[in-house]
Amino acid sequence: MSTETLILDGKAVSDDLKAKLAVKVEQLKAKGVTPCLATILVGDDPASATYVRMKGNACRRLGIESRKIELEASTTTEELIAAIRELNEDSAVHGILLQHPVPHHIDERAAFDAIAIEKDVDGVTTLGFSQNAFGFADYPSCTPAAIIAIMDYYKLPIEGKHAVVIGRSPILGKPVSMMLLNRNATVTICHSKTNHLGDIVAQGDIVVAAVGKPKFIQGEWIKPGAVVLDAGYNEGNIGDVDYEACAERASAITPVPAGVGPVTIATLLKHTVEAAERTLKP
Numbered sequence: 001m002s003t004e005t006l007i008l009d010g011k012a013v014s015d016d017l018k019a020k021l022a023v024k025v026e027q028l029k030a031k032g033v034t035p036c037l038a039t040i041l042v043g044d045d046p047a048s049a050t051y052v053r054m055k056g057n058a059c060r061r062l063g064i065e066s067r068k069i070e071l072e073a074s075t076t077t078e079e080l081i082a083a084i085r086e087l088n089e090d091s092a093v094h095g096i097l098l099q100h101p102v103p104h105h106i107d108e109r110a111a112f113d114a115i116a117i118e119k120d121v122d123g124v125t126t127l128g129f130s131q132n133a134f135g136f137a138d139y140p141s142c143t144p145a146a147i148i149a150i151m152d153y154y155k156l157p158i159e160g161k162h163a164v165v166i167g168r169s170p171i172l173g174k175p176v177s178m179m180l181l182n183r184n185a186t187v188t189i190c191h192s193k194t195n196h197l198g199d200i201v202a203q204g205d206i207v208v209a210a211v212g213k214p215k216f217i218q219g220e221w222i223k224p225g226a227v228v229l230d231a232g233y234n235e236g237n238i239g240d241v242d243y244e245a246c247a248e249r250a251s252a253i254t255p256v257p258a259g260v261g262p263v264t265i266a267t268l269l270k271h272t273v274e275a276a277e278r279t280l281k282p
């Protein structure tokens with residue numbers, strides 16, 4: 001790795017965010033409101049169970065209530081939606097998180113869209129996505145928001161830069177592309193059918209890896225001086241970026257672990273606290 005490469009420390013960004021949130025949680029509690037996040041886990045995927053546990057622990061450490069709903073893998077779409085509607089109606093719950101992915105037989109889009117917009121702290125509903133695309137979402141999807149938060153924390157410019165996003169999922173690649181566009185970047189979205197991917201990535205001043213394939217982004221694709229953000233969370237805590245090789249060329253890069261991941265969770269907490277704050281306002 002070049003000695004000049006800035007390692008973008010997600011733990012530092014997340015600690016900074018959480019320190020500010022701790023104050024807000026205390027203020028809310030003094031007014032009789034305890035922020036509450038309900039997490040829904042369907043089935044027994046071990047990685048998903050880990051992420052839900054991490055979110056619950058992060059909530060508790062900050063004084064946010066965490067309500068965990070665990071449903072059998074055989075749960076139907078209708079049963080899942082009924083559980084979500086119950087949480088929508090529960091005034092003590094401020095945010096709802098449905099852990100992705102759900103088992104294949106479930107209509108995940110329908111389930112996401114059952115979440116009330118004012119409780120969509122994970123930014124997964126079609127309405128939330130649309131608001132984010134227009135640049136006025138209360139709660140943009142957490143990983144895209146985390147990527148922007150890291151760039152802002154380190155004062156890395158976005159405006160006028162060419163951002164290349166690899167991945168087009170509805171909770172990551174697409175929303176982060178819209179957020180970068182709304183910050184006046186020129187955005188290219190690449191995906192599994194993109195031809196000459198390396199040539200396109202090589203044009204990026206900012207490269208966002210959201211492809212879901214371990215070490216997929218090659219060092220020789222990176223333009224010298226580019227900023228590389230790795231949103232990958234593959235098995236074994238391996239990112240989408242070939243870290244050592246990309247760090248040789250990048251001016252700044254997020255590691256995995258301790259890069260985008262911790263900021264994603266801190267962002268979820270931030271949105272939950274904001275949702276609780278909004279219940280106080282007329």
Ligand SMILES: Nc1nc2c(c(=O)[nH]1)N[C@@H](CN(C=O)c1ccc(C(=O)N[C@@H](CCC(=O)O)C(=O)O)cc1)CN2
Nearest residue numbers: 051098099100101122142143233257258259261262264
């Ligand atoms: N409904 C959602 N589902 C999923 C999302 C999401 O944002 N909303 N994102 C991913 C997974 N994810 C959160 O759910 C997630 C993955 C990894 C991390 C993280 O902090 N990883 C650590 C390392 C893990 C460890 O220590 O064991 C790190 O990078 O340092 C946070 C969130 C899919 N599903």
